[in-house]
């Protein structure tokens with residue numbers, strides 16, 4: 001009887017431990033012996049690229065976010081489609097992912113393959129690059145534990161439902177993040193990433209033209225801001241590359257201006273604006289607008305959590321030779 005009880009207890013504690021096993025395989029100094037120059041090389045490649053192309057930081061941060069949300073942080077978003085496999089990248093929501101993020105990962109991978117061939121995964125490169133770039137444009141530094149393997153699956157049909165769209169109601173956005181064990185507060189903190197980068201006109205044009213019978217544009221916009229955006233986007237159907245900064249006040253700086261903007265009708269996307277009006281999210285918008293230190297703390301924690309979401313270790317993945325293809329061609 002007592003033996004059986006002990007047995008059960010053991011089983012119970014094992015089950016309890018299981019979810020943390022993969023995560024605990026990740027360590028901050030994973031490449032210390034196998035590729036000691038990893039952090040240094042990353043810093044060098046990232047700095048050079050960001051200096052030459054300042055849009056890299058936002059491009060890479062978004063790329064990392066889109067990787068993690070679909071099946072975990074396993075570089076599945078980097079896989080190129082081929083005759084046999086239509087990959088995540090081909091999803092319409094990933095179409096606009098800027099080339100600079102991919103290019104940065106390729107550069108880092110090429111340099112690392114020369115230094116320590118077959119050792120560093122593309123998913124660790126992407127996670128580290130995003131972290132280094134956030135700090136480089138003024139954001140908080142946080143720890144990225146390493147040892148991710150690259151995923152063996154990347155299918156376009158896995159994307160839908162895992163990434164939020166600007167037109168989704170807040171409830172739906174909340175539930176997408178909740179499905180990754182990210183809370184409402186963590187979602188609002190992560191959305192602060194829109195303090196950098198830009199969005200194409202088509203992502204918010206519905207707020208600018210023919211908005212309603214009563215108003216040409218969304219009255220939630222600060223009027224002068226709406227007028228400026230209407231002008232900027234006047235030819236967007238003919239010139240689909242037309243874009244606006246996500247943070248109109250300090251577009252290149254990682255700060256809490258995004259939240260201050262939201263309070264003033266300067267939120268670009270409908271989803272940005274909704275965070276400031278929905279009663280579940282507004283308290284966090286107000287808190288982060290008032291306290292950048294708190295935003296940085298919470299953003300850093302949420303990024304650490306996002307960075308280990310559904311990571312693959314051991315034989316659940318591989319270290320890709322090139323980041324855009326699986327090592328073995330799958331048919």
Ligand code: HEM
Nearest residue numbers: 058059062065096164165166190191193197198199200271
């Ligand atoms: C809350 C739900 C979110 C929605 C609906 C959303 C939607 C979008 C959209 C539509 C764009 C513009 C894309 C384009 O036109 O090229 C964008 C840009 C961006 N998003 Fe989000 N996003 C969300 C959350 C996040 C999160 C959590 C992060 C990162 C942690 C993030 C990072 C970025 C960045 C950095 C850009 C700028 C990209 C660039 O300049 O190249 N977003 N987002």
Ligand SMILES: *[C@@H]1O[C@H](CO)[C@@H](O)[C@H](O)[C@H]1NC(C)=O
Nearest residue numbers: 205208209210211212216234
């Ligand atoms: C607005 O709607 C009207 C009628 O529905 C249409 O004629 C007009 O071209 C639209 N304007 C824009 C800017 O889309």
Ligand SMILES: *[C@@H]1O[C@H](CO)[C@@H](O)[C@H](O)[C@H]1NC(C)=O
Nearest residue numbers: 231232233234235236239242
């Ligand atoms: C839109 O197109 C018109 C006509 O070609 C041009 O005069 C105008 O400057 C364009 N607007 C923008 C914002 O590029």
Ligand SMILES: *[C@@H]1O[C@H](CO)[C@@H](O)[C@H](O)[C@H]1NC(C)=O
Nearest residue numbers: 290291292293294295297298
């Ligand atoms: C801002 O947040 C930090 C970190 O949570 C906290 O220590 C500090 O007291 C807050 N400042 C104000 C003015 O509330």
